[in-house]
Every structure is written in structure tokens, then in C-alpha cells.
Amino acid sequence: MDMRAKDTSTLYEQIEQLVDWLAEFGKSENGGVTRLLYSDSWDQAQRAVEKYMNQSGLVTYYDDVGNLYGRLVGSEENTTTILTGSHIDTVKDGGKFDGAYGIIAGLLALRGLYEQYGAPKKNIEVVSLCEEEGSRFPMTYWGSGNISGAKNPEDILNIKDSQGVSFEASMNKLQFGIGKYSLPKRNDLDCFIELHIEQGVVLEKEKKTIGVVSHIVGQRRYNLTVIGESNHAGTTPMAWRKDAMYAAAQLIQSLIDRGKEMFSDLVVTVGQISLEPNIANVIPKKATFSVDIRHSKEDVLERFCDVIFKDLKMIANKHQTQLEIDNWMNENPVLMSEQLNSLIQTILEKKQVPYMKMISGAGHDSQIFGQYCPTALIFVPSQNGISHSPLEFTNTKDLEVGIQVLMEALYELAY
Ligand SMILES: [Zn+2]
Numbered sequence: 001m002d003m004r005a006k007d008t009s010t011l012y013e014q015i016e017q018l019v020d021w022l023a024e025f026g027k028s029e030n031g032g033v034t035r036l037l038y039s040d041s042w043d044q045a046q047r048a049v050e051k052y053m054n055q056s057g058l059v060t061y062y063d064d065v066g067n068l069y070g071r072l073v074g075s076e077e078n079t080t081t082i083l084t085g086s087h088i089d090t091v092k093d094g095g096k097f098d099g100a101y102g103i104i105a106g107l108l109a110l111r112g113l114y115e116q117y118g119a120p121k122k123n124i125e126v127v128s129l130c131e132e133e134g135s136r137f138p139m140t141y142w143g144s145g146n147i148s149g150a151k152n153p154e155d156i157l158n159i160k161d162s163q164g165v166s167f168e169a170s171m172n173k174l175q176f177g178i179g180k181y182s183l184p185k186r187n188d189l190d191c192f193i194e195l196h197i198e199q200g201v202v203l204e205k206e207k208k209t210i211g212v213v214s215h216i217v218g219q220r221r222y223n224l225t226v227i228g229e230s231n232h233a234g235t236t237p238m239a240w241r242k243d244a245m246y247a248a249a250q251l252i253q254s255l256i257d258r259g260k261e262m263f264s265d266l267v268v269t270v271g272q273i274s275l276e277p278n279i280a281n282v283i284p285k286k287a288t289f290s291v292d293i294r295h296s297k298e299d300v301l302e303r304f305c306d307v308i309f310k311d312l313k314m315i316a317n318k319h320q321t322q323l324e325i326d327n328w329m330n331e332n333p334v335l336m337s338e339q340l341n342s343l344i345q346t347i348l349e350k351k352q353v354p355y356m357k358m359i360s361g362a363g364h365d366s367q368i369f370g371q372y373c374p375t376a377l378i379f380v381p382s383q384n385g386i387s388h389s390p391l392e393f394t395n396t397k398d399l400e401v402g403i404q405v406l407m408e409a410l411y412e413l414a415y
Contacts, residue, residue, distance in 0.1 A: 001324060005334055008176040008344065010402075011108065011112065011400055011403065012378065012397070012400050013065065014108055015104065015108065015129075015396050015400055015403065016396055017125070018030055018104045018107065018108065019096050019097070019100065019101075019396075020096075020400075021048075022045060022049070022096070022100045022102070022103070022104060023047075023096040025041050025042075025044045025045035026039070026041030026042070026044075026045065026090065027050060028041060028093050028390070030093070030180050030390050031083070031390045032093040032094055032095065032387055032389065032390030033088045033090045033093075033095065033096055033100075033390075034090060034091075034092050034094065035088060035091055035092050035094075036089065036090075036092070036136035036161075037089050037130060037131040037136045037137065037142070037170075038066070038130075038134070038136070038170040038171055038173070038174055038176075039136070042088065042089060043129075043174050045088055046066065046068050046088055046128060046130075049070075049088065049103065049107070049128050050068055050070075052087055052107060053068075053070030053107065053126070054070075056070070056099060056110065056111045056114070057072075057114060057116060058070030058071055058072055058110060058125055058126070059071040059073055060238060060388065061181070061183075062175060062176070062181060063147070063174055063181055063183050064141060064146070064177060064178050064179065064181050064182075064183070065127050065130050065131075065143065065146045065171065065178075066127040066143075066171065066176040067127055067128070067130050067143045067146065067147065068088075068127065068130075069125050069126070069128075070106075070107070070110070070125065070127075071122065071123050071124070071125045071213055071299075072110045072113070072114055072119070072120060072124045072125070073118065074120050074121050074124070074414065075119045075120070075121055076121045076122065077369050079121065079122045079123055080123070080188050080190045081122065081123040081124070081125050081188045081189055081190060082122055082123070082124045082125070082187070082190050082193070082410060082413045082414045083124075083125050083126075083127055083189055083190075083192045083193070083369075084102070084105070084106040084109065084124070084125070084126055084192070084193045084194065084195070084406060084410065085102055085103055085106045085125075085126045085127035085128060085129060085194070086100075086101065086102020086103050086105075086106075086128075086129060086132075086194050086195065086196060086365060087099035087102070087103075087128075087129040087130070087131065087132035087133070087143060087144075087365060088100070088128045088129065088130065089132060089133050089135065090102060090129045090133065090135070091133050092135055093133045093389070093390060094133075094259075094340070094388050094389070094390075094392070095197075095386075095387060095388065095389055095391070095392020095393070096267060096388075096392065097197045097382075097387075097392050097393070097394055097399075098196075098197060098199065098388065098392060099129075099196075101195060101196065101197055101291050101380070101394070101399060101402075102195045102196050103126065103128045105195040105399075105402060105403045105406050106126030106127070106195075106406075107126055108403055109126075109290050109403055109407045109410055110124055110126055110408045110410075112194060112279065112403075112407055113407055113410060113411060113415075116246055117202055117411070117415055120410075120411075120414035120415045121160070121414060121415060122190065122413070122414040123188070123414070124414045127143075127147075129144055129365055130142060130143040131141030131143045132144070132171045132365050134238070136161045137159050137160070137167050137214040138159050138165065138415070139155065139156060139159060140363070141363075141365060141367075141368045142156075144365040144368035144369055145368055147189075147368075147369075147371060147372075148368050148371065148372035148373075149185070149372070150368055150371070153178040156168060156171075171184065181203045181222060186214050187285050189372075189373045189381065190229070190335065190373070190374070190413065191340060191373055191374040191375065191376070191413065192366065192369040192372075192373055192374075192375045192376075193340065193375070193376045193377075193378070193406060193409060193410070194364060194365060194366045194369075194375070194376070194377050194378070195378050195380070195402050195403070195406055196364055196366075196377060196378070196379060196380075196384045197379065197381075197387060197392070197394050198211055198379040198380065198381055198382045198385070199362055199385070199387035199388075200231070200361065200362070200382065200387075201382070201384065201385030202356075202358060202384045202385075203356070203358075203361055203379060203380070203381035203382075204381045204382070204383065204384070204385065206318050206352045206356055207353050207354065207383070208224075208355050208356045209353050209355065209380070209381065209398050210348055210353055210354075210355040210356075210378060210379065210401065210402065210405060211355065211357075211358045211378070211379030211380075212341050212344055212345060212348070212356070212357050212358070212376075212378060212379075213336050213357075213358060213359065213360045213366070213377040213378070213379060214296075214335070214336055214341065214357050214358070214378075215296040215333050215334065215336065215359050215360070216296075216298050216333065216334045216359075216360045216363065216366060216367040216370065216377065217294040217295055217296050217333055217336075217360065217361050218294065218295060218297075218298055218301050218330075218331055218332045218333035219292065219293070219294045219330075219363070220291075220292075220294075220301055220327065220329065220330055220331075221290070221291065221292045221327070221328055221329035221330060221332045222290070222291040222293075222325060222326060222327050222328070223288060223289070223290055223291075223292075223293050223326040223328065224248075224251065224288065224290075224291055224312070224323060224325055224326075225286060225287070225288045225323070225324040225326070226244040226245075226247045226248045226251065226286065226287045226288075226316060226321050226322070226323055226325070227244060227285065227286055227321055227322040227323075228241075228242035228243055228244035228283070228284065228285050228286070228319070228320070228321040229241075229283070229285055230248060230276075230277060230282055230283055230284065230285035231243035231259040231282070231283045232281075232282070232283070232326055232380060233280075233281040233282055233283055233406045234281070236283060240343065241283055242281050242283075242285075242319070242321055242412040243276070243284065243319070243321075244276075244283075244284045244285055244286050244287040245275055245283075245284040245346065246351055247287070247315070247319035247321040248273070248287035248289060248315055250315050250319065251312050251315055251316065251323070252270050252289065253306060254308075254311060254312065254315055255268055255270070255291065255312065255329065256268050256270070258304075258307070258308055258311065258391055259293070259304065259308075262299055262303075262304055262307070263295065263304060265295065265296070265315055266293070266294070266295045266300060266304060267292075267293070267294045267295070267361065268291065268292070268293050268302075269290075269291070269292040269293075270289050270290060270291055270292075271292065272289060272290040273287065273288070273290075274281045274287070274288050274289075275287050275288075278307060279348055281362075293305065294358045294361060295333070296333050297333060298333055301333075309325060312325075328393060331363065331367070333388070333399075334367040334370040334371060334375075334376055335370065336370055336376055336377055337370075337374035337375055337376055339374060340374055340375070340376035340409070341357075341376055341401065341414055343356075343377060343409055343413075344378065344405065344409055347402055347408045347409060347412075350404060351401075351404070351405070351408075353401055353405065360377060364377055367385075376409075377403060378405065378406070380394050380398045380399060380401070380402045381394060381395075381398055382394060383395070
């Protein structure tokens with residue numbers, strides 16, 4: 001695809017072309033996309049985006065970890081930068097839009113702005129972030145975390161993928177690595193704007209084209225282990241049992257019931273459970289289950305977790321079992337920029353786009369940027385709310401509205 005000539009196709013056509021073009025890198029048999037961090041398909045996609053950026057007249061560069069930037073250079077001296085973009089990596093057999101849309105939106109917005117208005121006053125950059133999903137290595141937000149300083153080189157030492165390949169080796173193989181590009185720490189970022197598919201059904205159900213995100217929810221994740229005693233399923237009377245599964249069932253029920261009672265908008269999920277010895281005629285001695293708790297307010301999360309874990313310990317005691325609580329993830333809720341959101345809402349009202357303010361229940365790069373610089377996250381609808389699947393789909397018309405809104409916001413901020 002030669003992008004050098006001024007594109008005479010419409011924005012709508014260009015979106016369709018770019019979505020299909022980017023989905024070719026890592027295309028899976030059933031029409032999905034697999035672009036795991038630092039894999040061949042990841043590398044090919046990143047290099048292809050780099051080429052597209054160059055052909056669009058953007059100045060391109062990488063950082064140490066493989067984040068790719070395309071800069072539309074501002075005319076003012078020593079100017080600051082408006083950043084937009086999203087992540088290039090996908091889950092295994094993911095969709096064409098998750099992450100990719102934010103990058104494509106940035107590419108087309110910068111191209112469109114330059115063709116219409118020439119150089120901006122401030123720099124505008126589109127970033128193709130190297131990693132967000134945590135699909136290959138047990139590490140998420142590696143791209144945005146390196147820009148913001150939330151991640152450090154030591155974080156990946158000794159991390160391996162499921163094949164035993166080290167994080168560092170796979171990064172080095174593609175000529176990335178700590179100290180490789182030695183860019184100075186950034187202090188030029190004015191703000192970050194990310195366009196992303198909703199990955200939920202709210203916009204579709206509410207018949208809105210755009211979601212303006214006010215908060216990204218905070219998350220607490222735990223592994224709970226109930227320790228009882230294994231024994232014969234036939235010869236041990238009920239009164240003398242220390243049944244880890246029975247206790248776990250009571251704990252799970254209490255956890256979810258209390259969640260619903262205490263806060264209507266809190267979400268609690270137990271998605272994973274394992275038993276030991278996991279044999280049909282043996283009373284389980286150990287039950288381990290996951291707990292995922294999310295809410296947009298820090299104090300709600302704190303209050304709920306304080307109350308619930310005291311309760312759960314009591315319940316476990318009552319069943320003569322022990323409860324071990326491993327809290328392995330605490331992500332605080334992140335507030336998006338009210339100033340950027342009001343700019344975006346003004347644009348939406350002017351264009352008479354049906355929109356709503358909403359909370360993001362999923363994590364995004366914007367939650368990392370949101371702790372570092374003013375950040376906005378804009379959603380477009382996901383058909384049937386499906387994501388992380390080859391069936392992921394958003395109408396081109398909705399994708400187009402998102403890009404037009406992004407273009408106007410970038411114009412206001414940079415021209
Ligand atoms: Zn994503």
C-alpha cells in the first residue's frame with residue numbers, strides 16, 4: 001500500500017483499509033489477530049506502522065522498550081507535545097480493533113490535520129505502544145509504564161513467557177533493550193488522548209456513539225486459600241469435617257452478597273477456583289479461588305475490603321478452616337482530565353454526536369498516563385460488547401466519528 005501520494009479516498013474508506021491492513025500482521029486462522037509482545041507478527045506490525053508514519057511525513061523514533069512514535073513537528077520553538085495512540089499488542093486470537101483503533105485513529109487524524117492545516121504550533125505525536133495486555137509475559141502496561149516511569153528495567157528481570165523465553169532476551173533480539181536508544185526522560189508531554197473500543201455493551205444499549213470516560217475503576221485482586229483437612233468422603237461424619245470446599249462456597253456467597261448489599265455499583269467476581277486433592281470421593285483439604293473487586297472510588301474499595309475480609313475470616317473459623325489472603329494487585333481508580341473532557345464534550349455537542357459520560361470497568365493505558373499527565377479516554381461502541389475475540393466489531397461510521405472528534409480536539413490543543 002503506497003501512502004505517499006495524497007490519499008483521495010474518503011476517511012471512511014481509509015479507516016476500513018487501515019483496519020484490515022493492520023489486522024494482517026498476526027492474522028489467525030479464524031480471522032482473529034495474535035500479536036504477542038516482541039513476536040515476529042508484533043515486529044512486522046510495528047515496522048509497518050513506522051513505514052506508514054514516514055510516508056505520512058511524520059518523524060519516527062523508538063524508545064528502549066519498542067514504543068514507536070510518529071511526530072508531526074510543531075512550528076513553535078521548544079514546544080510541548082500532545083500525544084495520542086494506543087497499544088499494538090493483542091491477546092491470543094484477539095480482535096482487529098482493541099488497541100489497533102487508537103493507533104489507526106492517531107495516524108489518520110495527524111494525516112488529515114496536516115493535509116488540511118499544515119504544521120501545528122505544538123508537536124502532535126501518535127504512539128504505537130509496545131504492550132498493554134500482559135498476554136505473553138506476566139507484565140501489563142509495559143509501554144505506557146515506561147513512558148510515565150511507572151515501570152523500571154528491573155521489573156522484567158527473570159520474567160519468562162510460557163515457553164521459557166526470557167522477557168529481556170526477546171526484547172534484545174529485536175534490537176530493543178534498556179539503554180539502547182537512551183532517550184532523555186520526557187518532560188514535554190502536555191496530555192495524552194486515547195481512542196479505544198468500549199469492550200462492553202453500555203454504549204450500544206444506550207444508543208450512544210461516543211463514551212467520554214470520567215474514571216477508570218480501581219481494582220483489587222486476591223487469591224484466597226482455604227485450608228481444611230482431607231478425609232474419606234464416606235467414613236467422616238459431617239460434624240467432624242474440615243471441608244475446605246464447603247467453607248469456600250460459604251465465603252464466596254458471603255463475598256458476593258455483601259458486595260451487592262453494600263454498594264450497588266461495586267463489582268465482585270470469583271472467576272477461578274481449584275481444589276486439592278480434587279478427587280470425587282475425598283473431602284478437599286485446600287480450596288484456592290480468585291477474587292476481583294472493582295469500583296471507581298478508592299474509599300469504597302477500601303471500606304468494602306476492610307469489612308469483607310474480617311467477615312470471611314470469621315466464616316472460615318466457624319468451619320474450622322484457615323483462610324490465607326494474598327492481595328497481589330492494587331490498582332487505584334484513575335481520574336481522567338476534566339479539562340480535556342469538557343473540551344471533548346464541547347466538540348461532541350457542537351457536532352451533535354450522541355454521547356454519554358461513563359466509567360471504564362476495564363484497565364487501559366490511559367490509567368497509567370492519567371497518573372502522569374492530563375489524560376482523556378474516548379470510547380466507541382463494541383457490537384454486542386464482544387472483545388478479545390475474532391468477533392470484535394465496531395461500525396466504520398462510529399470509528400469515523402471518534403476520529404473526527406480526535407482531530408478536532410488535537411486541532412484545539414495544538415494549532
Ligand atoms: Zn486495549
